[in-house]
Amino acid sequence: MSPLQPIDLPPEYLDVGTGTDRRAVAYRVQSGATPSLLWLGGYASDMKGTKAARLAALAAREGWGFCRFDYSGHGESAGPFVDGTISRWCEEAESVLAATLSGPVILVGSSMGAWIALRLAAGMRARGGGPAALLLLAPAPDFTRRLVVPNLSAAQCADLAAKGYCTEPSPYGPPMIYSRALIEDGERNLVMEGLIETGCPVHIIQGMQDPDVPYSHALDLVSLLPADGVTLTLVKDGDHRLSRAEDLARMESAVRALRAEAQITLSR
Template sequence: MSIKYDHVKSHGNPRNIAYCHEIPNGAKLSILWLSGYCSVMNSTKASAISEWAQKESIEMIRFDYSGLGKSEGEFATANLSQWLDEALLIYQKIQHRPTIIIGSSMGAWLALRLTETLQRSHQTQPKALLLLAPAVDFTHEILLKKLPKDLLGQLENQGVIAIPSQYDEEPLKFYQQFIQDAQQHRLLNHPSIITTPITIIHGEQDHDIPIMLGIKVAAHFKNTQLFTINDGEHRLSRAQDLQFILNTLKNLIS
């Protein structure tokens, strides 16, 4: 994977963003991959889609959010506003090709916000969105609603909490500034203007982002179809999950 860097300055925070841009000969379609919270561009799903895209002569671009992976910045001060600016920068590197944006978990929220931003500014919109276990508005729809009082107090007093992860040894950290910034990016508390076709894949055994949120997202946005995997969990990274994602992607392209 060949890593490149580009400079972005937003919200008073200059930083270099690491990205991977693969353009096979004869590419007529592009994929922009947006990772989940604390995830990076060489994750299992992103790598599997990249390998498939190269075989199918499809352009693909992916990047590490600031504060994560090979990108500069402090995770403690990063937020959706910064990551949206970075997503817009990376999206603009795709030249004159229909684009499918694939957003995983929090990346699905970012994909929707990016599409909304493009539509409001009359820029070229994606051909379609593919949202995997979409964690739309998860800060307010899930996190704040589930936190016990002691952790809510810690978040307010110390500005950060750490929650054990079933996938990693290190706990997930959530910062008060991230949650406060996320308020302005919420989508489910007002009507949507997005007209891009949306496809959702959600595991019915997802305990991190429950299937009910996926159903709520599907009902909120126009021109949306929802597929569920009855034994699928949040990461959707098993061989059968990856194959389901690729089959869905093939159908979107055709």
């Protein structure tokens, strides 16, 4: 593919927030047919990751609309990572979606991005709309309460109290940082407290060898989703990244199926 294709161009920037809270959010958008795709990345990941790049290439080949972006404090976006919260990143996702894509959209959320996707879907439904479909990869909604806080050591709790953040070694790169603000804000954004009405088809892909988000978490999420229109794919040897060739092919197949289903629904 030519380096001049849209997926390889420098990012554009969108200002989100006001005053001292204003930050420049980097994004890349490709125009094309709807339903478009919006990529919502994971905690401490960026829009140049393997899965996001694979979807960008797929959308370019198929002529679909597609947008990916970096949350503030991530990748090419501005702002300190430690300032990030679910509310802050949801605001950025909503702003990027409004500025870049029109018409039906499929939200593709990876890990923490699935939490953002569910919050975004709820906001869209509250305004009288909703996504065309959801694809959730190794979904980690409510991860601060369910996956982080229960596993904090005494030393990490002491750091949260004294410094406002704590760290944890990561096999993917620099240590993970968890701030008190992130954890407290997470409590205001919980989605797994009752039935989750998405109003659209949902496909979840979850690795059973995921060391970060146990597949029991995906099962808990499925139990809260309406029975109709929910597909769960458990990958027996899949890890958290789901970035092997077979995982990427599985993601592409899921996107194609969700687009086809959404097009049928929208044409009625």
